[in-house]
Amino acid sequence: MQNILITGGAGYIGSHICLKLQENGYRPVVFDNLSNGHRDAVSPDVPFIHADIRDSAALNKAFDDFKPAAVIHMAALIEAGASMVEPARFYEVNTAGALNLLEAMRHNGCKHIVFSSTAAVYGNRDEGLLSETLEVRAENPYGRSKAMVETMLRDYADIYGFHAIALRYFNAAGADPEGRTGERHDPETHLIPLILQTASGQRDHIKIFGTDYDTPDGTCIRDYIHVDDLASAHVKALAHVIASENAAFDAVNIGTGEGCSVKEIIELCKEITGQDFGVIEDARRPGDPAKLVANPAKAQDMFGWWADYPSPRQIIAHAWAYHQKNMAKTR
C-alpha cells in the first residue's frame, strides 16, 4: 500500500480526501498544524503528524519515517477576504510554506505532487467559462499566493523533473454523503455553511456581500463543487501523476461548469431547509470577483474526472444533513 503525505489533511477538504484515499487503497499520512483543522476529522487509524509546513526538520522526518509515494499539498490559509487585510501571512504560509515543502520533497527524492490551487487565480474576467489556457490574473493576495506556487511547480517540473498537477478548485461545498465528515471552519466565512447556520437559528441573518455586480441578479456567481467530487478528483489526479512517465506540470480546473448566484443559493437553502430567515443586502466584500465558473473539460480529458453531484441541491442537502447532525460542532 502506498503512503500519501497529505498536508492540511485535518481540514475540511482534506478530511474527505483521507476517506477517499483509504477507499481507493492508499494510506494517507496527515501532516497538519491544526491551526484550522480538527484531529477528530481524521480517523484514529490514520498516521497524524502535528507539525507546520514551515518546519523543515518535521517535514524531513515525515519523509524519512513514511517514504510517501506522493504528496497532496492542501495546508494553507484560505480566506480571500482576510488576505486583503493581512497579505503577509498568506505569502508566508501559502507561498513560502509550499517552497519549504517542495525543497523537502526534492531532498528526499519524492517528485509527485497534487497541489490545492484555486479558481481565485483567474480574478475578474469577462470570459464565460474559465479555461486553464487563460492567463493567471488573481484579484487578491490569496489567489496570488497560490499562483506563485503554480509557477514554482512549473519550474520544479521543468528543471528538477517533478510530476505535478495543480487542481484549481472552484467553491468547495457540501459534506460526505454518508455524514462522516463535513465543513467545520471556525470562524466560518463560506456562504453555504453560514446560510445553514442562519436557517438553524445560530445566526440572526445572512448578509449578501454586494448586489450591484454585473450579473443577472446583481450578486456574485460561483461554481459550487461537491466536496466528495473534489476528493475523487484528487484520487484520479494522484493516480495520474504517479503513473506519468514524463516530468510535467499541469493546472486543471475542478468545477461543474454551472454557476449559481448568492441570491439563488439563499433561495435554494430556504427551500431545502424549509426555513425562512433574515437576509441583509450589504456592501461588496473587497477582492471578490463577480463570476467564477469553470470549464471542466480538461479534468475529464486528462484523468477521466467529472462531477457526480453537479446540482447545488444535492450539495446543500448533504451540507444540511451534516449540519443538523453536528449542530454543536459546526457552531
Ligand SMILES: NC(=O)c1ccc[n+]([C@@H]2O[C@H](COP(=O)([O-])OP(=O)(O)OC[C@H]3O[C@@H](n4cnc5c(N)ncnc54)[C@H](O)[C@@H]3O)[C@@H](O)[C@H]2O)c1
Ligand atoms: N474551501 C474552498 O472552497 C477552497 C477552494 C479552492 C481551494 N481551496 C484550497 O483547498 C485547501 C483546503 O481548504 P479547506 O477549505 O479544507 O481549508 P481548511 O482550513 O479546512 O484546511 C486547511 C488545513 O491546513 C492546515 N494548515 C494551515 N496552515 C498550516 C501550516 N502552516 N502547516 C500545517 N498545516 C496547516 C489547517 O490546520 C487545516 O487543517 C487549501 O489549500 C485551500 O486554499 C479551498
Ligand SMILES: O=c1ccn([C@@H]2O[C@H](COP(=O)(O)OP(=O)(O)O[C@H]3O[C@H](CO)[C@H](O)[C@H](O)[C@H]3O)[C@@H](O)[C@H]2O)c(=O)[nH]1
Ligand atoms: O456571508 C457571506 C459570505 C459570502 N458571500 C458571498 O458568497 C460568495 C462565495 O463566498 P465564499 O466566502 O463562500 O467563497 P469565495 O468565493 O470567497 O472563496 C472560496 O472559493 C475560492 C475559489 O473560488 C477560494 O479558493 C477560497 O479559498 C474559497 O474560500 C462570494 O460572492 C461572497 O461575497 C456573501 O454574500 N455573504
